[in-house]
Amino acid sequence: MIVVRTSGYLFDHQIRYPVWEASNPKLSDWLARLNLGGVILLGGSAAELLLRTQQLQEWSKTSLFIAADIEEGVGQRFTGATYFPPPMALGEIAKSDLKLAVKYAYKMGEVTAKEALGMGINWILSPVVDVNNNPDNPVINIRSFADSPQVVSELTKAFIEGAKNYPALTTAKHFPGHGDTSSDSHLDLPIISHNNERLENIELVPFQAAIEAKVDSIMTAHLLINAWDKENPATLSQSILTGKLREKLGFDGLIVTDALIMGGVAKLAKSEEIAVKAVEAGADILLMPDDPEMAINSVYNAVKSGRLTVERIDQSLNKIWQAKNKIFNHNNEKLSVYQLSQKEDRDIVKNILKYSIRTSNNLPLKTKQETSKRNLIVVDNLLNADFLERQMPAFIIPNLLDYNLQLVDQNTFSYVLEDDRETLLQIFIRGNPFRGNAGFNETAKGAYHRLLKKSIIKGLIIYGSPYILDWFITEMEPDIPWVFSYGQMAQSQAIACQTLFNLSASELRSMSQNLGDVFI
């Protein structure tokens, strides 16, 4: 009933967060001795994951769940695999063509499941089915499909059905709905004060849809839902997990907690008590307890003392065996890691990006030849920007047009405001767990105001947050051409820059021979 976190990398010296990520000696000991349910992995490439998952399965007595937070395709977490734009890109498409959005949600589920299994991941911690009806939400944001429960429901069903082409588990999260919060449950416990009717009409709708589509698991949220339980967050609430989810909604799959080390629950009680309370509430799987051995012992003691029944434990074990049976007993062909991220998979990404892009109606940006120009790229944090590789289109395309790169983050942005060159401004900032909207706080807004006043911004591309776009549309002169893309990765940069400047792939290739295959 326990899933622990470890690194997707092969070697312990690659572990960056030792408090959260079990080292190899610790992990192999746990797997040999504790009969853990599974692991959740972060970091590494597709190839690393394949070798890593083989190693983990060998270390373990029983076949493991191997889970990952792959909400934007496997490529979001593991390089080399297909990297989809955030789910809200599909919601954008749904605004004009729900059928097309549903088609791509299905494909996204299918490709994600195929690639996950190709490298040994059998439990997809996705889709996010939260309805993002709070633009200030620092943690869900574009990870959600949309702000409408109906659209989220349709896309959720399609994603799950697509994934069902392969024997991997899907997960609807975060029950009963994390979309209307303005604080981050990684850090604190957000409180939801809506009444029962509102929750049933908005937040619960996509979960019902997921259950109808036979989602394999549902992840609980660390949220205090006042209308249902004034004392316990959903993760630890029997009336919510058992009363609402099991009994009222009739979900009979796996209930998995969100990570128990997160601030939203970890601060509430001792970790022994948290483990017991989660099981008591109705959770089948405890994700990332502080100490797995301690969690097992405290659940065992709770059974011995009569606080938990043996039947309650057996009920969870049965569900776990059923889920593992789905994963390990099937006749599907074994997928080869070499077959991941083929052109047809990447074309789906390209199409989602193409149909979800937003632009001003005064394109293209025409660049003056003789002027001194800069390509000012603002990122949230230079040390946490995986999209910043060499040869990325966001640098290459402006560079071919003589824009000089200036790459800054929050710590250096204010210093480059004095530069008076004509500026292409590219912003890579989105809400993110732990960091929230840190890159777009009041100081940053002040800096953008100063830039806008100087009338040097000749073009604007925003990658990630439509809420930041909304701010700019209100604040900037309407004659500035702009492009907005939900994604931040190479394909997204190519499509956005090519759209802004109206440049085809063949025009680009006539300017440089050394361009990869991401250009459209």
Add this chain to the structure above:
Amino acid sequence: MIVVRTSGYLFDHQIRYPVWEASNPKLSDWLARLNLGGVILLGGSAAELLLRTQQLQEWSKTSLFIAADIEEGVGQRFTGATYFPPPMALGEIAKSDLKLAVKYAYKMGEVTAKEALGMGINWILSPVVDVNNNPDNPVINIRSFADSPQVVSELTKAFIEGAKNYPALTTAKHFPGHGDTSSDSHLDLPIISHNNERLENIELVPFQAAIEAKVDSIMTAHLLINAWDKENPATLSQSILTGKLREKLGFDGLIVTDALIMGGVAKLAKSEEIAVKAVEAGADILLMPDDPEMAINSVYNAVKSGRLTVERIDQSLNKIWQAKNKIFNHNNEKLSVYQLSQKEDRDIVKNILKYSIRTSNNLPLKTKQETSKRNLIVVDNLLNADFLERQMPAFIIPNLLDYNLQLVDQNTFSYVLEDDRETLLQIFIRGNPFRGNAGFNETAKGAYHRLLKKSIIKGLIIYGSPYILDWFITEMEPDIPWVFSYGQMAQSQAIACQTLFNLSASELRSMSQNLGDVFI
């Protein structure tokens, strides 16, 4: 006789330089049809390489040479493996303790060969045996062991002997010596005007040592050696490759050209002619010809026309078969990729860093508690800085002491000069192929002068170039505490920051629980 370049990544969409890196369809066609000698790989992790090399060997008719430019350990190019400091760190140790330096050079060769084979690389394009007697050398620089031919010779022999514990090939490069150049043969053809005596007393000495140590191959340099051949660069010179290297020095291993697409030779003639001239000169292997099929055809035609003899070709083929026999017919145990980069391997790195570090004699830097402080990190190019990962000691340690990070490169450095906070300055700049000393040009020196004048620099760490340290020692006030490390990777950052502030690993761990195992 042909070695082509491809990417170490599994997927074509990961190729960043399509002009140089063959895509999978092209490569699999070449390997099935052209009977190529081998491939040279760049990019990827240890795990990726293992899967990639298996794939390449399966695609090929004959067992392939799989080569890589791993001059600073396998980790220099392939993440996860052991990353050694640049060879000149060993030369630094040799200044006070040649025996210790020899011991570590042996270990470095041994670990490099072990790890290369563990992931399927069988040809190590190392050691660099050039004598770096020109501090302005933009391309060799700290890739060389030292500026003394005797020290280079001793360390060369030790490295090769260490590598000989495993069936991988070693390569002494770049014949007849690239250490005294001030231009980069990746871009142009440097000219060496020393007389024969000087070349024999300096440049050739380490090559003789390498031959005595039975190095498997020698790589040619794209250099014009006026004393020996006024017309042809070494790579294309019969009097140098055959006359000097084969006959005079008696080398009977593989002669491999440096990459034939490099500016230093590619500009001289059509690629068909370059291929033939290299074979005519005495090369056994043509590395990265412009087009392998064209290279094969032009050599074939040269044999047909009588310009090259069949015996000349057979001579090279015999050497190739001998080398492949060494690689593929042996009784060594198969190494597991999971066994790479163990603690004992990484301890060698730690020791090399520890014994090669240089410091001022006024350590530690004492930080004032209440002052506003910044950690100003200057890198050559933010897009080409693999050492800039999350949780790197160069940020983490100063951050624990309340230094605020400011991370800049050439494009943003001048803007942060106005900041008057007390500054820890960390510089990550070294000579690099293609880019030379771009990060330390006259503009940059001017900027450092302005910083130094303001007396805000309270501590200095330089990673990489001892020549940049020399400049600072001349220019700055002697009361500024400083540390110099040859490496730039995490281990190097940990040892340098801990030395500057005199902080032990346990002191650091008392300040944060979330620190990886790189701290000393």
